[in-house]
Amino acid sequence: MSDSKERPFIxxxxxxxxxxxxxxxxxxxxxxxGDVYIVAPDKEQSAVGHSITIQVPLRSSKFTVAxxxxxxxxxxxxxxxxxxxxxxxxxRKPDLVVSGINHGSNAGINIMxxxxxxxxxxxxxxxxxxxxxxCTDFNEDANLRGCQEAARRVIKHVLENGLPRGVTLNVNAxxxxxxxxxxxxxxxxxxxEEYESRTDPFNRAYYWLTGKFELLDEGKDSDIHVLNExxxxxxxxxxxxxxxxxxxGKEDSxxxx
Amino acid sequence: MSDSKERPFIxxxxxxxxxxxxxxxxxxxxxxxGDVYIVAPDKEQSAVGHSITIQVPLRSSKFTVAxxxxxxxxxxxxxxxxxxxxxxxxxRKPDLVVSGINHGSNAGINIMxxxxxxxxxxxxxxxxxxxxxxCTDFNEDANLRGCQEAARRVIKHVLENGLPRGVTLNVNAxxxxxxxxxxxxxxxxxxxEEYESRTDPFNRAYYWLTGKFELLDEGKDSDIHVLNExxxxxxxxxxxxxxxxxxxGKEDSxxxx
Numbered sequence: 001m002s003d004s005k006e007r008p009f010i011x012x013x014x015x016x017x018x019x020x021x022x023x024x025x026x027x028x029x030x031x032x033x034g035d036v037y038i039v040a041p042d043k044e045q046s047a048v049g050h051s052i053t054i055q056v057p058l059r060s061s062k063f064t065v066a067x068x069x070x071x072x073x074x075x076x077x078x079x080x081x082x083x084x085x086x087x088x089x090x091x092r093k094p095d096l097v098v099s100g101i102n103h104g105s106n107a108g109i110n111i112m113x114x115x116x117x118x119x120x121x122x123x124x125x126x127x128x129x130x131x132x133x134x135c136t137d138f139n140e141d142a143n144l145r146g147c148q149e150a151a152r153r154v155i156k157h158v159l160e161n162g163l164p165r166g167v168t169l170n171v172n173a174x175x176x177x178x179x180x181x182x183x184x185x186x187x188x189x190x191x192x193e194e195y196e197s198r199t200d201p202f203n204r205a206y207y208w209l210t211g212k213f214e215l216l217d218e219g220k221d222s223d224i225h226v227l228n229e230x231x232x233x234x235x236x237x238x239x240x241x242x243x244x245x246x247x248x249g250k251e252d253s254x255x256x257x
Numbered sequence: 258m259s260d261s262k263e264r265p266f267i268x269x270x271x272x273x274x275x276x277x278x279x280x281x282x283x284x285x286x287x288x289x290x291g292d293v294y295i296v297a298p299d300k301e302q303s304a305v306g307h308s309i310t311i312q313v314p315l316r317s318s319k320f321t322v323a324x325x326x327x328x329x330x331x332x333x334x335x336x337x338x339x340x341x342x343x344x345x346x347x348x349r350k351p352d353l354v355v356s357g358i359n360h361g362s363n364a365g366i367n368i369m370x371x372x373x374x375x376x377x378x379x380x381x382x383x384x385x386x387x388x389x390x391x392c393t394d395f396n397e398d399a400n401l402r403g404c405q406e407a408a409r410r411v412i413k414h415v416l417e418n419g420l421p422r423g424v425t426l427n428v429n430a431x432x433x434x435x436x437x438x439x440x441x442x443x444x445x446x447x448x449x450e451e452y453e454s455r456t457d458p459f460n461r462a463y464y465w466l467t468g469k470f471e472l473l474d475e476g477k478d479s480d481i482h483v484l485n486e487x488x489x490x491x492x493x494x495x496x497x498x499x500x501x502x503x504x505x506g507k508e509d510s511x512x513x514x
Binding site for chain 1: 301305308309317340345383384414424438442450451452454461462465491494495500503507509
């Protein structure tokens with residue numbers, strides 16, 4: 001970036017909450033490129049999808065991550081955090097929104113359930129170039145250096161080239177180092193055998209979500225295929241959900257009485 | 258449908274919960290086509306997006322809607338309800354999943370936040386033809402006859418023609434009657450001026466989500482345009498979020514060091 005320009009302003013969020021090692025790791029990378037401000041959930045908000053809070057008011061509290069990165073913790077979802085940052089908390093428009101680093105991959109069908117991705121998608125909806133970053137390793141103490149490197153390359157690419165309106169970049173990388181990084185598409189996949197049924201002391205059934213992931217996609221260009229090979233993956237995703245292929249073949253007369 | 262076939266089995270869900278007039282209205286229409294079973298949230302779950310419950314176990318309780326339609330109430334989100342129905346509660350695979358009738362439209366960017374749509378999308382992910390139905394009128398006592406007629410036509414269309422894997426139909430209709438029903442695409446839109454800031458008795462700020470809807474789309478083929486004309490709208494949507502247009506132009510070399 002040219003020295004003549006103001007330093008970029010980068011909003012950092014996530015779904016694991018402000019105390020997650022992943023958000024510190026992402027803030028470190030973002031700070032290489034610009035001024036960082038964190039607005040993130042005050043507690044873990046995994047699997048909340050694109051949920052927003054409408055029944056109770058939101059509150060925010062100032063805090064500092066790693067004695068370095070200033071921010072606010074919000075009693076809401078990742079999408080709430082980015083909305084509230086945009087609508088109330090920031091006095092400067094961000095040049096970029098980054099979300100993560102999530103502890104656990106967000107590839108294939110997991111994109112639908114991901115709070116990490118939803119924070120970035122909300123940034124995109126609001127008109128900011130936005131990136132989600134996830135590590136395939138669930139462990140909180142996973143080595144995030146490769147994920148940081150993937151984030152670094154994608155942030156650089158986006159700050160230099162921009163992103164078309166309506167598109168979010170969804171980045172996944174393995175723990176440790178990766179040998180290559182690929183543009184990919186979302187793999188077709190789903191969960192099977194989803195619940196474990198138990199009986200409580202009062203003889204009532206309850207169900208834990210367990211879930212066995214099933215890849216329905218043999219393509220080598222998918223996010224999950226690339227991750228399974230130990231590489232890093234960047235998938236452009238969009239919030240226009242229209243299935244244009246199907247729409248083209250449809251006539252309004254199909255729906256008449 | 259041919260008399261020689263077994264009556265279709267239709268799973269009904271929603272996000273307004275089991276006590277909503279909308280779910281009764283949708284169950285009535287579904288029952289014209291097949292055997293109905295309801296699995297829906299035990300309380301309102303609006304704006305939960307594609308959230309799923311992973312931190313606490315799910316429970317379900319049997320109940321009957323309008324003394325007629327049997328079902329179960331679940332302490333979870335709309336996506337949870339469809340997942341749990343599929344994984345635990347149903348002993349027969351549904352031929353169709355329908356969600357709604359939501360009190361309030363789910364068009365344009367609202368599709369992202371909609372619990373109603375997420376129940377149908379979850380049905381699609383699990384491999385069932387799935388339809389979401391919403392009424393543009395928020396009032397619980399809105400006249401749902403037009404929405405029922407839109408649902409009737411779309412259910413008939415799907416039972417006769419099927420739906421490609423990965424595609425959900427998102428139906429919206431006005432309260433009362435409609436004069437025409439159109440295939441549409443998701444309008445580009447967003448919310449602006451999103452929060453109202455207040456101060457509590459202890460001098461701390463809190464923020465209510467208010468939000469003013471902004472249509473960014475002038476096309477006459479969008480869901481919101483068609484609804485604004487008082488017509489009913491059917492939008493095919495997909496859970497493959499890949500932005501293929503952008504992907505085609507990208508080279509992996511863009512992301513090297």
